[in-house]
Amino acid sequence: MASPLKITVSQEQGQVPVTVFHLVGDIDNSSYEELQAQAKSAYQAGSHYLLLDLTKVKYMSSAGLRALHNIFDLLNAGASEETQKKMKRGILDGSYKSPYLKLLNPSRDVKRTLSTSGFDMFLEIHTNAKAAVNSFN
Amino acid sequence: MSDAKPGCVLIVDDHKTNRMKMAFGIKNLGHTVEMAENGRQALEILRAQAIDLVLLDIVMPEMDGFQVLETMKRDKVLRNIPVIVISAETEMEQVVKGIELGAEDYLPKSFDPVLFKARVEACLEKKRLRDNEQLYLRGLERELQIGQRIQRSFLPDSLPQPPGWEIAAHFQAAKEVAGDFYDAFWLSRQEKIGVVLGDVCGKGVGAALFMTLFRSLIRAVANLDDFIHTDLSAAAANSLEPEAVVVEKAVTLTNNYICHNHQQANMFSTLFFGLLDPMTGRMVYTNAGQEPPLILSSKGDIHRLDITNPVIGIIPGIKFNIREIWLHPGDTLLAYTDGITEAFNPEGQMFSEHRLEALLNKPIASAAALLELIAASVDTYMGSSNQSDDITMIAVRRLTDCN
Numbered sequence: 208m209a210s211p212l213k214i215t216v217s218q219e220q221g222q223v224p225v226t227v228f229h230l231v232g233d234i235d236n237s238s239y240e241e242l243q244a245q246a247k248s249a250y251q252a253g254s255h256y257l258l259l260d261l262t263k264v265k266y267m268s269s270a271g272l273r274a275l276h277n278i279f280d281l282l283n284a285g286a287s288e289e290t291q292k293k294m295k296r297g298i299l300d301g302s303y304k305s306p307y308l309k310l311l312n313p314s315r316d317v318k319r320t321l322s323t324s325g326f327d328m329f330l331e332i333h334t335n336a337k338a339a340v341n342s343f344n
Numbered sequence: 345m346s347d348a349k350p351g352c353v354l355i356v357d358d359h360k361t362n363r364m365k366m367a368f369g370i371k372n373l374g375h376t377v378e379m380a381e382n383g384r385q386a387l388e389i390l391r392a393q394a395i396d397l398v399l400l401d402i403v404m405p406e407m408d409g410f411q412v413l414e415t416m417k418r419d420k421v422l423r424n425i426p427v428i429v430i431s432a433e434t435e436m437e438q439v440v441k442g443i444e445l446g447a448e449d450y451l452p453k454s455f456d457p458v459l460f461k462a463r464v465e466a467c468l469e470k471k472r473l474r475d476n477e478q479l480y481l482r483g484l485e486r487e488l489q490i491g492q493r494i495q496r497s498f499l500p501d502s503l504p505q506p507p508g509w510e511i512a513a514h515f516q517a518a519k520e521v522a523g524d525f526y527d528a529f530w531l532s533r534q535e536k537i538g539v540v541l542g543d544v545c546g547k548g549v550g551a552a553l554f555m556t557l558f559r560s561l562i563r564a565v566a567n568l569d570d571f572i573h574t575d576l577s578a579a580a581a582n583s584l585e586p587e588a589v590v591v592e593k594a595v596t597l598t599n600n601y602i603c604h605n606h607q608q609a610n611m612f613s614t615l616f617f618g619l620l621d622p623m624t625g626r627m628v629y630t631n632a633g634q635e636p637p638l639i640l641s642s643k644g645d646i647h648r649l650d651i652t653n654p655v656i657g658i659i660p661g662i663k664f665n666i667r668e669i670w671l672h673p674g675d676t677l678l679a680y681t682d683g684i685t686e687a688f689n690p691e692g693q694m695f696s697e698h699r700l701e702a703l704l705n706k707p708i709a710s711a712a713a714l715l716e717l718i719a720a721s722v723d724t725y726m727g728s729s730n731q732s733d734d735i736t737m738i739a740v741r742r743l744t745d746c747n
Contacts, residue, residue: 210692235732236547266694268686268733269523269545269614276658277610298659316694324614324633325654 234271383407523551612657642674
């Protein structure tokens with residue numbers, strides 16, 4: 208039984224300004240497009256650093272992973288070709304995590320989804336909100 | 345007369361003068377007319393030909409207007425035809441009852457031409473819209489059925505059954521078309537069997553389109569040496585064994601192809617691809633982001649395979665790790681998509697690994713029976729809740745000598 212996704216947005220100041228999406232509900236086939244759309248609006252409004260607070264997300268399906276991949280690409284869109292190449296090499300040797308998109312407090316099940324799919328290879332996972340915000344630079 | 349196609353209006357009234365007045369009005373509006381003197385005749389006409397609107401008197405011999413309305417509303421086809429109740433100005437109670445029984449509107453017997461035109465045309469327009477909607481829905485349904493049929497043709501009709509082995513699969517889409525896929529096929533030049541299970545992210549038409557692409561690429565590239573009549577195993581020289589080369593090439597090329605050509609779509613897939621040597625029971629495999637398949641031994645032990653890589657279609661150039669396992673007599677390999685473990689019951693809880701593993705403690709009668717048992721248990725668990733994801737499994741069982 209899916210619970211609809213609610214997204215509230217806050218702005219935090221760390222080393223750089225960070226947009227935080229506080230997500231409540233499931234990220235699945237019925238909600239992933241809304242998450243993508245909100246991320247796109249935030250990006251177009253000037254947000255370049257996005258932290259997804261997953262504390263209150265019980266379930267994330269593969270459609271949710273698709274949204275993360277979409278947002279990952281969106282935030283990398285401005286990077287130069289050289290940076291993109293470096294990023295791809297970095298993902299392959301395990302040295303790259305996105306400096307633009309990070310995750311906060313995924314539940315055990317969501318964490319498992321992230322590790323089974325390999326998304327934790329390029330997305331940093333934080334457990335402390337303040338440290339997460341300050342990690343963007 | 346409006347620009348729209350003329351409608352066919354059935355006038356039901358026991359008074360000839362009223363029928364004539366209404367018929368005159370309807371013809372003036374450019375529509376065609378059918379007439380009935382009572383309810384019984386009206387129903388006969390309604391069942392025999394396509395009527396777009398009924399002008400229905402209430403008080404009639406044999407069968408009155410209310411009985412006609414009740415019969416129409418019980419009928420799957422007739423219930424969609426709008427009805428205007430005809431009544432005297434003093435019979436408002438009858439009008440109310442008619443509307444309660446499902447009539448769209450009413451007309452006083454004075455047949456004022458302005459009112460008459462407005463109500464008749466409004467009802468016919470509604471009917472036209474309803475007909476168009478039905479037509480559109482039927483068209484969509486037909487397209488989906490075609491899509492479903494074509495997609496099913498991307499799943500194998502039959503599975504290889506080498507001597508001493510059983511291979512069975514179960515596939516249950518959550519929607520008309522699915523993002524899950526499975527496959528098992530002979531690589532004739534290698535005398536090996538490819539076993540595939542995958543889950544494209546999301547559901548529905550988008551996932552289904554990509555499912556056909558992933559499935560075809562894996563099968564085509566795995567069979568490359570057959571298609572182009574060269575020998576991959578020879579090309580591999582001595583550096584890598586041929587089975588590992590086949591698996592690695594199939595997933596690497598598929599991954600790179602999707603990454604380079606479809607990056608914008610953000611579509612990826614989990615993928616288990618194993619190459620089984622039925623002579624020895626050895627299987628080399630790669631497992632890209634797929635729920636780890638299980639090996640069930642004849643003694644009841646459960647062993648999980650590794651996840652060797654992230655899902656395919658997101659990281660170009662990734663090196664796929666190849667592992668090997670041995671299936672001994674009595675062992676069963678069970679690969680399944682998350683539609684099993686993430687099936688929800690009406691309380692919103694997931695089926696989870698532990699319920700799946702609890703089913704696997706008993707001896708297995710056959711690979712097919714094992715899949716039936718799991719599918720039935722998941723179905724019971726879901727109860728009245730909707731199946732939220734595709735459910736797909738493939739089981740490969742090595743028979744014991746006495747089988």
